[in-house]
Amino acid sequence: MSQQQDDAEFTALQTEIKQAYHQQSMEQPSAELDEAILAKARAARHVVAKQSGVTKSLWQRNAWLFSTAASVILVAGLFILNPSLQQQVGINLEQGLPEQQMDAQQFDVENVMSKSSSETIRNAAVEQSIVVEGMSMRTASPKLEQASPASVSDEALIDNTLTGKMQMQEASQQALVESQKQAKAAKQATAAEAAQLKAAALPIRQQEKEFKLMKQQLESNPKGHIELDTAEVAFARLQALMADNKIKQAEGYMITMEQRFPELLSPVHPLYEQYQKIKAQLTSQ
């Protein structure tokens, strides 16, 4: 009861003082002060409008979206315009197959085809070298096959950095070069070994067959160009010329043989003695 009475008294007091307060003269800021503040407000208006972000451009609002799209277009454009990048990544975009596996298979096929077409005479040693070469290629092929799964797994990471792909491509190219070198070295080594073995233990029947083959090839190649790769075959052809009593041709062929196969003049060579005999026959006549 007393609380309500106090509140009523206070409300009456408040009203009385308020009425009296608002009857008095009220201080106001000077006109100069008003003008200074309003001028400042006018000057700050442009800043306020800019800072509030009303005029934010479309590019600024979607900066992240645009930058992402531009990056994707750039990478895709590079892949489309530059086929070497496709190889680096290991993907043939048109066929959707890993490029390096195809390359390895084509390399094997082309190697065998080129060898078979370039060799006019089927020699056992050469055949063996080809077989060994094929083996060496097979031994090298796992490297390629190791590289190709890596490239296949990289298909999912096409949009990753190109530097990693460049490194992978370089590694695969190095593997290819190394395999080619190994193949050549193996070919040379096996050819020499096969020649020695053949010369030492060549059966007489096989020599006769080779003589017949040489005759046929000489007839088909009257100019007498030596198209053989081994001294043994050349020596067989020389023997065939001597057997046919074609002395002049045999003399010319012998000179060519010495130029091409100087190892025949070495006493260590297994055909040295036989060659010297034929040479003595030719020079004595």
Add this chain to the structure above:
Amino acid sequence: MVPTLTQSKDAQPKDDTLVPQVGSDEQLMLDYQAGDISAFETLYRKHKGPLYRYFVRQLHDQQLAEDLYQDTWSKVMNAAAQYQVKAKFTTWLYKIAHNLLIDHVRVVKPLDNISPLADEQQMDSLEADNLNAPEPQLQQQQQLNMMKACIAHLPAVQKEAFLLNIEMGMTAAMISDIADVTLEATKSRIRYAYQSIKQCIALKLQETR
């Protein structure tokens, strides 16, 4: 430092943002934010007198009061870009003014120790001017001058609460939010201020008789 309106307790709205009414202070502020200078002019004319007196009647230093008054409006302009309607504009405006007052004056010199010489001198001069006025008007003018002198003698915290209540019609909740004190303390300050003014005027009237 410009206060954030989310600091308010009693006056804090439930929603993060309020929908301002057309022509309200909050809408005028948003219009100024969008670049409408006339909105700011309207807002300024509406609040310039009470805000000016808020400083002048508490500081008794005309130059300092004008400086702080100008600083308050500068802060309003600078904060306009980030302004969001989360409470009443007047609460925000006087919170800025209160903080400036605290920063510039109370830290250096407590207001309670300031002697209101300027008001007394002004009152004396007014009394001298009113000697030639008719008797009823003279009595009324004397009472007004007594009230002004009594307000000047109030403690600083009571004076601030009284001025905010009588000038702007602010409730105790709004004042407590501005002054950052409890609601009960603010109610007490307002009540004591009115009672002190009444007693002061009665005392002065007895002295004159």
